Amino acid sequence: MNWRRAWPFADQTGGSSLLAPAERRGLLGLLRRRAQTGFSGMLGVRREEERRRGIFTRRAMALGGLQVAALGFLGTRLWKLQAEDGDRYKTLAEENRLSARLIPPPRGRVLDRQGKVVAGNRLNWRALLVAEHTQDVSATLENFSRIVPLADHERARIEREVRRRRRFVPLMVREFLTWEEMAQIEVNAPDLPGILIDVGTTRLYPEAEHMAHVVGYVAPPAERDMDGDPLLELPGIRVGRLGVEKFHDKILRGRAGAVQLEVNAVGRVIRELDRREGLQGQDVQISVDxxxxxxxxxxxxxxxxxxxxxxxxxxxxxxxxxxxFDPNIFNAGVSAQQWRQWTSSRSTPLxxxxxxxxxxxxxxxxxxxxxxxxxxxxxxxxxxxxxxxxxxxxxxxxxxxxxxxxxxxxxxxxxxxxxxxxxxxxxxxxxxxxxxxxxxxxxxxxxxxxxxxxxxxxxxxxxxxxxxxxxxxxxxxxxxxxxxxxxxxxxxxxxxxxxxxxxxxxxxxxxxxxxxxxxxxxxxxxxxxxxxxxxxxxxxxxxxxxxxxxxxxxxxxxxxxxxxxxxxxxxxxxxxxxxxxxxxxxxxxxxxxxxxxxxxxxxxxxxxxxxxxxxxxxxxxxxxxxxxxxxxxxxxxxxxxxxxxxxxxxxxxxxxxxxxxxxxxxx
Amino acid sequence: MSGTYEKRLLTGRDRTNGLLTKLWQIPWSFVLLIGLIAGVGYVALYSAGGGGPEPYATKHAVRFGFGLVMMLCIALIDIRLIAKLAWLGYLAGVGLLVLVLLHGNVGKGAQRWIDIGPLQLQPSELMKILLVLALAAWFHRASWEKVGNPLFLIPPAILVLIPVALILKQPNLGTALITAMIGGAVFFAAGARLWKFAIIAAGVAVAAPIAYDHLRDYQKARITTFLDPESDPLGAGYNIIQSKIALGSGGMFGKGFLQGTQGHLNFLPEKQTDFIFTMIAEEFGLAGALVVLSLLALVVVFCFLVAFRSKHQFGRLVAIGLGTNFFLYVFVNVAMVTGSIPVGGVPLPLISHGGSAMLTTMLGFGLLLSVYVHRDAEFGVARD
Missing domain, CATH: 3.40.710.10 (DD-peptidase/beta-lactamase superfamily)
Incomplete structure (x- = not known):
C-alpha cells in the first residue's frame, strides 16, 4: 500500500494500538525489531536519530537566537520611542489632547450723550461647522440645507473657508437662526456631524440710519484686518468698518478670553482644564445727542x-x-444689489x-x-x-x-x-x-x-x-x-x-x-x-x-x-x-x-x-x-x-x- | 546518549499511560505563565473598555477560561494520534480556506472570516497550526540524507504553497507571508540544506518588485505609509503616528492605569485589538512594555524547551513551528505598533480582544503541551 509508505506515521509493523505497539513491548518487541533491521541496523537507527537530533538542536538554537534578536530589536525600538523620544511624544500627546478655545468678549457699546445705546448687542443663534469633526463636509452641508436651505454661493463660501482655515476652527454656516430651525438642527444632530449650535451676539443699531455716519457699522474681518489678534479668527466676529466703530475698534472689541479643554480624537470636549477670562469691550460714550x-x-x-x-x-x-443708510443691514451681509445701489447713487448715502x-x-x-x-x-x-x-x-x-x-x-x-x-x-x-x-x-x-x-x-x-x-x-x-x-x-x-x-x-x-x-x-x-x-x-x-x-x-x-x-x-x-x-x-x-x-x-x-x-x-x-x-x-x-x-x-x-x-x- | 531513552527502549516502559499520569505531566508553570499574560490582557482590556470590565475584559476572561479547558483536553491526546490526524487536519484547513474564499465575510477589502455560530473563525490562523502539524508529520521520519534530497522536499513545499496561495487570494498578504515563514522555519529545523534557503531568498528578492505591482491599493498604501507615515497624517498614516505618540508619551513608567490619554480619548485606533500593546505601553511605560514583552518571550522560550525535550522529531518540529508561530504574532504586532513594519491586522496573542485569536492560540498551546506530555513517546525514528 503505497499511501501507507508515503505517510511516515503508518505503523510499519501494522500495529494498531497507539499506546502499546507490539514492537515496543518488552524484550520480544526489541527482538522483533532487531530481527527486522539487523543488529547493526539498530545501532544505525540510533546513530541516525542522534545525528538528526543534533542538527535539529543547532538549527533550533539558530532560529531561537534569531527570534531573541528580533525581540531585542523591539526592545530597542521601545527604548528609543519611550525613553529617548518620550518627551517629544509627551508634547505631541498633549497637543492631541488639549485644545484652546477663545471666548469672544461682548463688544463694547456705543452710548450717546445721554447714555442711550446707539450701538448695542443682541443674541444671535447660529450654526457653526467644525471641519475636522466630519468626514465629509459637503454631505454635512447637504443634510443641513435640507433643514435650513443654503444658497449655492453660501455653500461655496463655506467650502472655500474650510480649505482656507485650520480644520478645528469653527466656521459660520448660518446666523440668525429661528427657534424652529434650531430645534430641527438639534433633532437631526446625528446626520449633521461637525455642526454645532452656538449663541453669539450681533450688533444692533437702534437708531438705524440716524446715527450711521457717526457710529459706523461692523462687518466680518477681511484678510487685511487680521492684525494678529486671534480674536479675529473666531466666526461671527465683527470689526468696525466706519465711524466710531472703526476708530475705537480695539477698545470696543476687548480681549479674548481662553479656555483650555481636553478633547478626544473626534474633538468632543471631555472637560475644561483651565479658563482665562477675557476683557470685555469697553463702552464708548459719544457726545452726539x-x-x-x-x-x-x-x-x-x-x-x-x-x-x-x-x-x-x-x-x-x-x-x-x-x-x-441702515447699518443693521451689514449684520447679515450686504447683498450685491444693495451695495450697487448705495455706491452708484448720486446722493452717496454711504x-x-x-x-x-x-x-x-x-x-x-x-x-x-x-x-x-x-x-x-x-x-x-x-x-x-x-x-x-x-x-x-x-x-x-x-x-x-x-x-x-x-x-x-x-x-x-x-x-x-x-x-x-x-x-x-x-x-x-x-x-x-x-x-x-x-x-x-x-x-x-x-x-x-x-x-x-x-x-x-x-x-x-x-x-x-x-x-x-x-x-x-x-x-x-x-x-x-x-x-x-x-x-x-x-x-x-x-x-x-x-x-x-x-x-x-x-x-x-x-x-x-x-x-x-x-x-x-x-x-x-x-x-x-x-x-x-x-x-x-x-x-x-x-x-x-x-x-x-x-x-x-x-x-x-x-x-x-x-x-x-x-x-x-x-x-x-x-x-x-x-x-x-x-x-x-x-x-x-x-x-x-x-x-x-x-x-x-x-x-x-x-x-x-x-x-x-x-x-x-x-x-x-x-x-x-x-x-x-x-x-x-x-x-x-x-x-x-x-x-x-x-x-x-x-x-x-x-x-x-x-x-x-x-x-x-x-x- | 541518553540513558533513559535506551532503558525505556529496552524495558518498554512508557510514562505516557494513564490520564492522571498525563495530567501530572502538564507543566503547570506554563499554565501559570499564560494565565499571567491573559491577566495582563484583562487589565489592558479593562482600561480599553473605558475603565470597566465591559465590553472587553469579562469576555476575554471567559474566552481564556474556555481556551484553557480546551488546551488541557488537547494536551492529553496522544501525540501519535495527533500525528496520524495531521494529514486530515491539513485537508480540512485547506477546505476551510477554500470555503472562506467562496462564502467568507469581507473585511477591509479581503475575505477572511467564516461565521460558525457565535464565533467568527479566521481559517488562515487555524491553517498555520495545521500546516505545522502536516509538515512535522512529513519530516518526522526523514533522515538527514533524505531531507537533503530535493525531490523529498517538493511535497512539503506544495503543502506550504497551497495555503499560502489561498490566503494571498483573500487577499491577506501579511498572513500569507507569516504562513510561509512558519513553513520555512519547520523546513529549516527539519534540516533542509541552507543553500536552498539562499536560492529562495534570492528568488524573493527578484520577485518582490514584480509582486509589488500586483498588490492591492490598500496594501501598497500600507507600505508607502510605513515608509513615510507623515505623508498622510490624517489618512493611512494616522494609526502609526498616533500609536507612536501613545507609546512615546508613556515614557519610562507610563501615565498610570486608566490614565492613558491617547487611548482613552480615542486617538489610538483599535486599541482593544491590534493596538492593545500600545495601550499597555502608554499606561505602564517602557517598564510595563518590557515586562509584557518578556512574558511573551518566555512563552517562545518554553516552546523551544519543549522542542529540545521531545524525543521524537514530530514533537520537536511541532514545538518549533508553534513557537515560531507565536513569536511571529508577538513580533509582527509589536513591530507594527512601534511603526517598525507596515500595519497589518495582527493581534497580540492572549492579550488582544478577539475570540478567534484566543481559540487558535489555545489550540496551539494544547498541541504544544501534548508534545511535552508525550515527549518520551515511542514513535518513529529516522530512516532512509
Whole structure:
C-alpha cells in the first residue's frame, strides 16, 4: 500500500494500538525489531536519530537566537520611542489632547450723550461647522440645507473657508437662526456631524440710519484686518468698518478670553482644564445727542449737512446729513444689489457729507480774510472801501453780489452786508499765503481730531500748492479766494470748527468721544484748549459783525434771528457759492439762479454760534443747491439752534455713563 | 546518549499511560505563565473598555477560561494520534480556506472570516497550526540524507504553497507571508540544506518588485505609509503616528492605569485589538512594555524547551513551528505598533480582544503541551 509508505506515521509493523505497539513491548518487541533491521541496523537507527537530533538542536538554537534578536530589536525600538523620544511624544500627546478655545468678549457699546445705546448687542443663534469633526463636509452641508436651505454661493463660501482655515476652527454656516430651525438642527444632530449650535451676539443699531455716519457699522474681518489678534479668527466676529466703530475698534472689541479643554480624537470636549477670562469691550460714550440728531435729520433734505458743536470744547452734538443708510443691514451681509445701489447713487448715502463732502466756503470765509488783514495790518477796522458793484483787475471784472454796489463800507459793515468788493481788496492786500495761514489756524485745510476715519482734510490753496501743480498763482486768483471761492474745498465739519474757534478764540478740536469705559477722556472746558493767538480786539470786531449779520437790519441773515423764547441771540455769516461759473452774457441777460436746473443752482451756507455773548453752540449748515445762504441755510441753522437750546439748555454737559434706565439693557 | 531513552527502549516502559499520569505531566508553570499574560490582557482590556470590565475584559476572561479547558483536553491526546490526524487536519484547513474564499465575510477589502455560530473563525490562523502539524508529520521520519534530497522536499513545499496561495487570494498578504515563514522555519529545523534557503531568498528578492505591482491599493498604501507615515497624517498614516505618540508619551513608567490619554480619548485606533500593546505601553511605560514583552518571550522560550525535550522529531518540529508561530504574532504586532513594519491586522496573542485569536492560540498551546506530555513517546525514528 503505497499511501501507507508515503505517510511516515503508518505503523510499519501494522500495529494498531497507539499506546502499546507490539514492537515496543518488552524484550520480544526489541527482538522483533532487531530481527527486522539487523543488529547493526539498530545501532544505525540510533546513530541516525542522534545525528538528526543534533542538527535539529543547532538549527533550533539558530532560529531561537534569531527570534531573541528580533525581540531585542523591539526592545530597542521601545527604548528609543519611550525613553529617548518620550518627551517629544509627551508634547505631541498633549497637543492631541488639549485644545484652546477663545471666548469672544461682548463688544463694547456705543452710548450717546445721554447714555442711550446707539450701538448695542443682541443674541444671535447660529450654526457653526467644525471641519475636522466630519468626514465629509459637503454631505454635512447637504443634510443641513435640507433643514435650513443654503444658497449655492453660501455653500461655496463655506467650502472655500474650510480649505482656507485650520480644520478645528469653527466656521459660520448660518446666523440668525429661528427657534424652529434650531430645534430641527438639534433633532437631526446625528446626520449633521461637525455642526454645532452656538449663541453669539450681533450688533444692533437702534437708531438705524440716524446715527450711521457717526457710529459706523461692523462687518466680518477681511484678510487685511487680521492684525494678529486671534480674536479675529473666531466666526461671527465683527470689526468696525466706519465711524466710531472703526476708530475705537480695539477698545470696543476687548480681549479674548481662553479656555483650555481636553478633547478626544473626534474633538468632543471631555472637560475644561483651565479658563482665562477675557476683557470685555469697553463702552464708548459719544457726545452726539441722538434726539437732537434725529430732529435735525428729520428737518433736512437730501444734500444737506448740519454740524452742531459745543463751541467751548469741540464736542460734536449733532452731525446730520441726508441721505444715510441702515447699518443693521451689514449684520447679515450686504447683498450685491444693495451695495450697487448705495455706491452708484448720486446722493452717496454711504458717505458722511459732514466730514467728506467738500465745498467752497464762499462768504462764510470772509471772517478769516478780515482777521488775516487785521493781523497783517493792511487795513484798520475803520477803513472804508468803496463798492461800485464790481472791481476791475487787469482784463477781468470781478462782481459784487449786489450789482448796484454797497458804496463805502468799513470791515463791520462789509461783513454784515457780505460785500465782495471789500474782500477782493483785502485779499489783494494780504496775499493768498497769509490768508491760508489764518485759515489753517481756524482748522481749515488741516487734519482735525474727529474720530471718524477717512474724514477729508480739504484744501486751502497756497501759492506753493499751485506752483507744485506747475501753474503760476496770479493776483486774480487771490482776489477770487478773498470771497471763499476758487480752489477751496472744505467740509461742513471744518466750517463748524472755524465757527467755534471764532466764538472762543481757542483752537478747539472737534471730537466725539466723551468717555471710555465710564471715564471722561478730554477736557470739557475752553481753558483746556490753546489760544489761537488772535488779539481779542480783532475777534470782538468780527463777532460783533457776525452778530450784526443776524440781528441788525443791514445783516444778510436778519430774517433768521433766534426767537425771543430762546433768550439768546446768535451770531453768524451767510454764504452762497456758485456751482457753475456765471458767464458775462448770463449776467447781461439778467441772470436768475432760480431758472437754473437744480444741479447748477448755487449752494447755500450758513455758520453761526449762540449765544452771541457767551458762545455754547457752533453750527455750520450747507444746503446743496439751496440757492442762498440767507434764504435757506440761515433759517435752518436757526431751527437747529432752537432745537439745541430746547434739548440741551445752555449745553449742560450730560452725565458721563449709561442712562440709568439703560444700564441693565442689552449688552 | 541518553540513558533513559535506551532503558525505556529496552524495558518498554512508557510514562505516557494513564490520564492522571498525563495530567501530572502538564507543566503547570506554563499554565501559570499564560494565565499571567491573559491577566495582563484583562487589565489592558479593562482600561480599553473605558475603565470597566465591559465590553472587553469579562469576555476575554471567559474566552481564556474556555481556551484553557480546551488546551488541557488537547494536551492529553496522544501525540501519535495527533500525528496520524495531521494529514486530515491539513485537508480540512485547506477546505476551510477554500470555503472562506467562496462564502467568507469581507473585511477591509479581503475575505477572511467564516461565521460558525457565535464565533467568527479566521481559517488562515487555524491553517498555520495545521500546516505545522502536516509538515512535522512529513519530516518526522526523514533522515538527514533524505531531507537533503530535493525531490523529498517538493511535497512539503506544495503543502506550504497551497495555503499560502489561498490566503494571498483573500487577499491577506501579511498572513500569507507569516504562513510561509512558519513553513520555512519547520523546513529549516527539519534540516533542509541552507543553500536552498539562499536560492529562495534570492528568488524573493527578484520577485518582490514584480509582486509589488500586483498588490492591492490598500496594501501598497500600507507600505508607502510605513515608509513615510507623515505623508498622510490624517489618512493611512494616522494609526502609526498616533500609536507612536501613545507609546512615546508613556515614557519610562507610563501615565498610570486608566490614565492613558491617547487611548482613552480615542486617538489610538483599535486599541482593544491590534493596538492593545500600545495601550499597555502608554499606561505602564517602557517598564510595563518590557515586562509584557518578556512574558511573551518566555512563552517562545518554553516552546523551544519543549522542542529540545521531545524525543521524537514530530514533537520537536511541532514545538518549533508553534513557537515560531507565536513569536511571529508577538513580533509582527509589536513591530507594527512601534511603526517598525507596515500595519497589518495582527493581534497580540492572549492579550488582544478577539475570540478567534484566543481559540487558535489555545489550540496551539494544547498541541504544544501534548508534545511535552508525550515527549518520551515511542514513535518513529529516522530512516532512509
Amino acid at each position: 441722538t434726539e437732537l440728531q434725529k430732529a435735525i435729520r428729520n428737518r433736512i433734505q437730501e444734500g444737506t449737512s448740519v454740524v452742531l458743536m459745543d463751541a467751548r470744547n469741540g464736542e460734536v452734538l449733532a452731525m446730520a446729513t441726508q441721505p444715510s 458717505i458722511n457729507k459732514c466730514t467728506n463732502g467738500l465745498y467752497a466756503p464762499g462768504s462764510t470765509f470772509k471772517m478769516v480774510v478780515a482777521l488775516a488783514a487785521l493781523e497783517a495790518k493792511v487795513t484798520t477796522p475803520g477803513e472804508a472801501v468803496y463798492c461800485p458793484g464790481h472791481l476791475d483787475f487787469g482784463d477781468t471784472r470781478f462782481h459784487c453780489h449786489k450789482r448796484a454796489g454797497h458804496g463805502g463800507l468799513a470791515m463791520r459793515g462789509a461783513i454784515m452786508a457780505s460785500c465782495d468788493i471789500y474782500f477782493y481788496e483785502m485779499a489783494k492786500r494780504v496775499g493768498i499765503d497769509r490768508i491760508a495761514a489764518m485759515a489753517n489756524r481756524f482748522g481749515l485745510g488741516v487734519e482735525l481730531d474727529i474720530e471718524l476715519p477717512g474724514s477729508r482734510k480739504g484744501l486751502v490753496p497756497t501759492r506753493a500748492w499751485r506752483q507744485a501743480q506747475g501753474k503760476p498763482w496770479s493776483i486774480g486768483d487771490t482776489i477770487v479766494h478773498g470771497i471763499g471761492q476758487g480752489f477751496y474745498q472744505l467740509t461742513p465739519l471744518a466750517m463748524a470748527t472755524m465757527t467755534a474757534r471764532l466764538a472762543t478764540g481757542r483752537a478747539v478740536q472737534p471730537h466725539l468721544t466723551r468717555a471710555i469705559g465710564g471715564k471722561p477722556v478730554r477736557g470739557s472746558r475752553p481753558e483746556d484748549w490753546p489760544s489761537l493767538g488772535i488779539p481779542e480786539r480783532d475777534l470782538r470786531l468780527i463777532r460783533d459783525a457776525m452778530y450784526g449779520v443776524v440781528n441788525e437790519g443791514g445783516g444778510t441773515a436778519n430774517k433768521a434771528r433766534l426767537p425771543s423764547s430762546v433768550g439768546a441771540q446768535m451770531a453768524g455769516k451767510t454764504g452762497t457759492t456758485q456751482v457753475k461759473r456765471i458767464s458775462r452774457e448770463q449776467r447781461e441777460r439778467g441772470f436768475r439762479a432760480e431758472n437754473l436746473p437744480r444741479e447748477y443752482r448755487p449752494h447755500a451756507l450758513f455758520v453761526a454760534y449762540a449765544p452771541h455773548d457767551n458762545p455754547v453752540f457752533a453750527v455750520s449748515v450747507i444746503v446743496e443747491h439751496g440757492m442762498s445762504g440767507s434764504g435757506t441755510a440761515a433759517p435752518l441753522a436757526r431751527d437747529v439752534l432752537v432745537e439745541a437750546f430746547t434739548r440741551l439748555p445752555r449745553g449742560l454737559p450730560a452725565p458721563i455713563g449709561p442712562r440709568v434706565a439703560d444700564a441693565g439693557g442689552t449688552r
